[in-house]
Amino acid sequence: MALSKMDNLYRQVILDHSDNPHHHGELPKSTNEIELKNPTCGDVLKLQLEVKDGVIKDAAFSGYGCTISQASASMMTDAVINKKVEDADNMVQVFSDMIIGDDVDTHVLGDAAVLQGVSKFPARIKCATLAWKALHRSLTNQSK
Known part of the structure; x- marks a missing residue:
């Protein structure tokens, strides 16, 4: 089956974020930090946030994983910087609902909306949601 031009565009965005991840590395002024692992495939993600006055001022991630998990983390950090904690x-x-195939307004997700197609591949959903789960747990002070 041939990929449509739009599918190819989405694939390129995902590959670009994976090959050239945004906000990858350590965050010296981190106020919130968490490390999560996906035992199904071995992805490991450490998320660091700098939160000040209820706003995410900066974000960074490190670790290793598949193309989907790394791209999702890159897109997520882009999307949440300068957002209020509640909005993030x-x-x-929104991301969780989108990734399981629910019809949601994805405009708040930025580039991460291109991961909507992952819903067709249930084995990859945990890869796509790892960074987002880390974000939620970090913002709500849940260590597990």
Whole structure:
């Protein structure tokens, strides 16, 4: 089956974020930090946030994983910087609903909306949601 031009565009965005991840590395002024692992495939993600006055001022991630998990983390960090904590946590729910195939308004997700197609591949859903789960747990002070 041939991919449509739009599918190819989405694939390129995902590959670009995976090959050239935004906000990858350590965050010296981190106020919130968490590390999560996906035992199904071995992805490991450490998320660091700098939260000040209820706003995510900066974000960074490190670790290793598949193309989908790394791209999702890159897109997520882009999307949440300069967002209020409550708005960022609401984005987690929008992403989670989108990734299981629910019809949601994805405009708040930025590039991460291109991951909507992952819903067709249930084995990859945990890869796509790892960074978003880390964000939620970090913002709500849940260590597990």
